[in-house]
Amino acid sequence: MILEQAVLDVLPGSEVEFEWAFGEARSLISASPGFRGLELLRCLETPSRYLLLVRWETLEDHTVGFRQGPAYARWSALLHKFYSPFPVVEHYESALSTSSSVV
Known part of the structure; x- marks a missing residue:
């Protein structure tokens, strides 16, 4: 699984x-094929900043399947006008995983 991460600085207001x-x-x-889920989190210290986390099956599901697919133009039209500056998108894969259990 691939985790896409983007910090979205939205125009205040x-x-x-x-x-x-x-x-x-x-x-x-x-x-979109390969989409596994997303979270949009709002920053407590900077209310116009969001963290977008999207889970994909493969990197190409995002970079080719979604970004070069027919839905991306509508996605861009809906969202890109809000960003300043335009976000940097990065992709991550698991290097180490730990979980805790509550007894």
């Missing part, structure tokens, strides 16, 4: 509109 647009855009990405 447009957070509500961004969250609405992201709700609309979510169906576009979730319909």
Whole structure:
């Protein structure tokens, strides 16, 4: 599994509109082959900053399947106008995993 990570700095004052647009855009990405799930987290210290985490089966499911697919144009139209600066997207794979159990 691949984890896509992007810090999204949204134009201050447009957070509500961004969250609405992201709700609309979510169906576009979730319909993409290889999509395994996402989380959109809002920063407590900087309320106009979000962390997007998307799980993909393979790197190519994101970089080719989604980004070069037909839904990406609509995704871009809905969301890209909110970013300043434009986010850097990075991809991660597991190097070490640990879990804790509560007894």
